[in-house]
Amino acid sequence: MAKEATKNILLRLDPELAERLQAIAQVEGRSVSDVAREAIAALVEQRRTDRRFSKLLEENLVRHEETLRRLRQDD
Amino acid sequence: MVHLDLYDVLAVAARVLRIDAGAVVRSTDLDAIDRALTAARAHNPGEVPEAAAVLFVGLVREQPFERDNRLVALAVLLQFLGLNGFDLRLEPGADLDDLFDRVADGRFGRWEIADFIRSVLSERSRPVWFEAVGDKEDAMFELFSDSARRAIVLAQEEARLLSHNYVGTEHILLGLIDEGGTAAKHLAEAGITAAAVRTVVLEIIGPGQTAPGDHLPFTPRTKRVLELTRTQARILGSEEFRPEHILLGLIAEGKGVAAQALAKLGADPVRLRRQITAETDLRQRTEDAVHGFLTEDAEHSGTYARSPHIRHRHLVTELTALLDENERLHSETADLREESTRLRKEVTRLRAKLRTHDIDPDT
Numbered sequence: 001m002a003k004e005a006t007k008n009i010l011l012r013l014d015p016e017l018a019e020r021l022q023a024i025a026q027v028e029g030r031s032v033s034d035v036a037r038e039a040i041a042a043l044v045e046q047r048r049t050d051r052r053f054s055k056l057l058e059e060n061l062v063r064h065e066e067t068l069r070r071l072r073q074d075d
Numbered sequence: 076m077v078h079l080d081l082y083d084v085l086a087v088a089a090r091v092l093r094i095d096a097g098a099v100v101r102s103t104d105l106d107a108i109d110r111a112l113t114a115a116r117a118h119n120p121g122e123v124p125e126a127a128a129v130l131f132v133g134l135v136r137e138q139p140f141e142r143d144n145r146l147v148a149l150a151v152l153l154q155f156l157g158l159n160g161f162d163l164r165l166e167p168g169a170d171l172d173d174l175f176d177r178v179a180d181g182r183f184g185r186w187e188i189a190d191f192i193r194s195v196l197s198e199r200s201r202p203v204w205f206e207a208v209g210d211k212e213d214a215m216f217e218l219f220s221d222s223a224r225r226a227i228v229l230a231q232e233e234a235r236l237l238s239h240n241y242v243g244t245e246h247i248l249l250g251l252i253d254e255g256g257t258a259a260k261h262l263a264e265a266g267i268t269a270a271a272v273r274t275v276v277l278e279i280i281g282p283g284q285t286a287p288g289d290h291l292p293f294t295p296r297t298k299r300v301l302e303l304t305r306t307q308a309r310i311l312g313s314e315e316f317r318p319e320h321i322l323l324g325l326i327a328e329g330k331g332v333a334a335q336a337l338a339k340l341g342a343d344p345v346r347l348r349r350q351i352t353a354e355t356d357l358r359q360r361t362e363d364a365v366h367g368f369l370t371e372d373a374e375h376s377g378t379y380a381r382s383p384h385i386r387h388r389h390l391v392t393e394l395t396a397l398l399d400e401n402e403r404l405h406s407e408t409a410d411l412r413e414e415s416t417r418l419r420k421e422v423t424r425l426r427a428k429l430r431t432h433d434i435d436p437d438t
Contacts, residue, residue: 016260037100040082044096047086051235052228053154057090060153066168068091071146071175 076123077158077221078116079130079151084108087154088140088147099140107139115155123159124196127152128188135178145175156192157199164195218305219316226254226318234291237276238283243294244331245276251318251325258318261351265342275336296331300324311352319351 021039025032047053061068085108089099111133118126134148149171156162165171174191177183216224227242230250234242251258252269293301303324308316325333326344337344426436 038097040085040105041096041100043082044085044089044100047082048089048096050228051232053083053086054090056157057087057150057154060150060157060162061091063162064149064153064165067165067171068146068149070168071149071171072143 076126077224078126079112079155079158080221081105081108081112083154084112084134084151087151091147091150092140092143102141104137104139107137108134111137111139123156123161124189124192125185127155127192128185130155131192132178132183132185132188135175145171152192156196160199162197162199163192164197218308218314220318222254222256223316223318223321226250226256226258226321229253231291233273235287237273238285238287239280240283240285240287240291241294242291242297244296244300244325244328244333245272245280245336247297247300247321248272248325248333248336249276251322254318256318257354258322258351261319261322261347261354262342264350265347267337267340267342271340272336275339276332279332279335294331296328300328300331300333303327319354323348323351 017039021035022032024030025035028035085096085099085103088103089096092099094102111130114133115126115130118129131148131152134151135145138144140147153163174183174188178188216227219227227247227250230242230246233249233253234240234246237246239246248262249269249272252262252267252272253259300321301324304316304321307323307327308314308320311320313320325331326337326348328334329344334344337347429436
């Protein structure tokens with residue numbers, strides 16, 4: 001079961017990034033968590049466009065398609 | 076061992092759940108993923124099945140995703156194993172329900188899952204990131220940190236983007252910037268951006284004429300940079316080779332296209348080297364001190380014996396913030412010293428000028 005959006009996001013970020021996010025949040029008048037989530041989403045998108053990463057992922061999904069499909073149906 | 080990070084796990088989830096990056100971040104319990112990843116990272120290096128099992132058990136029990144948690148957990152497990160050069164020999168359509176049920180209700184823990192993984196583990200031809208390098212370099216890259224390995228893979232991507240069929244020092248420089256860590260920070264402070272480097276590289280050597288093949292070899296100069304990376308890391312007392320050590324290797328090599336690009340963009344290699352060395356040395360000493368403190372603390376009181384890794388991370392994070400502030404203040408002091416020297420020289424020049432007009436500057 002998914003929980004609500006995470007709290008204390010800054011604990012997972014390195015201090016430089018945290019500082020930058022705090023500055024952006026102040027300037028834009030948004031919460032640091034919102035800005036952090038946006039930053040995390042950008043990094044996730046970066047991974048998704050990483051050729052090697054996505055190639056491996058697609059290979060895995062194809063190779064184990066039937067097993068994974070079964071889990072999708074059962075979950 | 077190559078570990079996944081939060082963004083890797085979320086990228087796998089987004090693909091499997093067929094949602095975009097923003098949606099997966101909003102709908103996922105990020106703390107739960109962080110706990111599973113931290114536990115896996117804390118495991119002994121080199122034991123891929125055990126680390127994989129810890130990560131898998133963490134994800135199955137925490138259920139951090141909005142739906143299809145079992146499906147995502149298996150996809151993440153396969154991605155982790157794949158990045159480390161392994162795969163699972165699963166029968167097509169294998170029924171894993173019982174396995175998942177046992178993990179979820181606690182009948183199976185990390186040891187049982189590690190045994191299961193070992194029983195169906197198969198080796199891929201080589202870890203995916205090793206495709207960026209040749210066989211001879213494999214042994215050395217074992218000592219590279221995850222971020223340094225990522226920088227090398229990104230360097231290969233940069234070479235492909237420029238249609239170059241080799242990985243030169245210029246691509247290594249771009250990989251370091253793309254990686255976004257400490258080396259990138261120092262380069263950014265020196266005004267070096269990926270876009271500017273690409274422009275200079277295209278001016279110097281232009282784009283390639285043919286589409287590069289699957290394997291991009293390192294140029295002899297890049298191999299030299301990687302040897303120098305090892306030297307620089309050892310000089311700074313680090314067992315692990317990090318992106319900043321690669322940057323120091325690039326600076327030490329000093330003759331490749333990367334060095335030319337840095338010079339053209341106005342970076343001062345001596346200053347850059349001094350900044351990286353000062354910070355790296357400080358960080359290494361701080362981490363050693365924190366590690367020593369924690370070991371001693373755990374031995375004497377046992378208070379934090381159960382979570383030294385977590386406490387270590389928090390302490391290092393706090394100290395890193397202090398070090399950064401310290402570094403900023405030092406840098407301001409250095410600038411003031413430079414300005415003071417300039418003003419002193421100006422006063423001397425003006426005094427000399429007054430004397431040429433027979434005016435005593437002291438009366």
